[in-house]
Amino acid sequence: xxxxxxxxxxxxxxxxxxxxxxxYSLAKFLDQVNDDNxxxxxIDKLEPATPRRENLSVYREILRKEFEExx
Numbered sequence: 001x002x003x004x005x006x007x008x009x010x011x012x013x014x015x016x017x018x019x020x021x022x023x024y025s026l027a028k029f030l031d032q033v034n035d036d037n038x039x040x041x042x043i044d045k046l047e048p049a050t051p052r053r054e055n056l057s058v059y060r061e062i063l064r065k066e067f068e069e070x071x
Contacts, residue, residue: 003011011018
């Protein structure tokens with residue numbers, strides 16, 4: 001398999017984020033297949049560390065007005 005050079009650059013640029021996503025997906029999978037009687041879930045440890053995105057809907061009206069005025 002040969003990657004397009006732009007895809008290769010994108011992967012290199014976002015390598016750290018892609019690795020975190022991969023590890024998170026693996027942890028979710030392992031939590032599903034591991035015994036339910038496990039004392040501590042890996043995901044329970046990771047979830048609080050995962051930053052939550054704030055609600056950005058307050059900016060929707062501002063952006064709509066900005067783009068409507070241009071056209």
